[in-house]
Amino acid sequence: MTNFTKMIAIMALTLTSLHAQANECELTITANDAMQFDKKTLSVPATCKEVTLNLKHSGNLPKTAMGHNWVLSTAENVQAIATDGMSAGADKSYIKAGDERVLAYTDVIGGGGATSITFSIEGLDSTAAYRFFCSFPGHWAIMQGSFVIEA
Template structure:
């Protein structure tokens, strides 16, 4: 009887772990029409780390229609994007070592992808977070909300 309960527990645990890993892994697509395919992303508070992959399904080069994925508090989003313009293409249109940037991918062009992993240790379900593309002029269309769910 004990072996049956132990085995059932292991099966239940092994079935739960991939689900938790999947909840902590996000994918988002961008294109040549300056669009993300999602306007809201969320992860459960149980995720200690998030892995996010940004795909660019378009064809245009990154110097023409580059995209990245930047996470910040919503209140900081526009100021980061504005400072990113001054930082220039060589810096991925992001101000260097800006602590308001919570996570970001590399700038990518058509057919490319960038994957990052970031800790959620300092993120709170009570805070308002947003993601956006910092390529000049893209923030108007390429933005969305990021939520930590309980």
């Protein structure tokens, strides 16, 4: 193998590694008109400082009828956040203003919509139980899953 070929191979491996590292900190989840997320677990390595979450709504119904968002919290706070969020209303994506139990959330979107959020996971405990859920009234009990930080 010539030096030039070795250099090209090293560059290709480096770029592949950087691309894979960047992608492992970006997640995509889809919600539908049947009140379902397409994933029950989302995981990221603890080496990620920030995570980008992409939410897509594959359904057709408008957000007033079947809107979905993505909310991250500790497992024990899911129901309380969802209950408090109902009074916050649709304009606030069913999240009470200043709710410190909420670690991250997206806006509510309707069928065919998409949204993203980038948030820090620094300071989160990889041994803690985190949950993601939809805070649209009545959805949280069905639309939820585990968010895992892999140590």
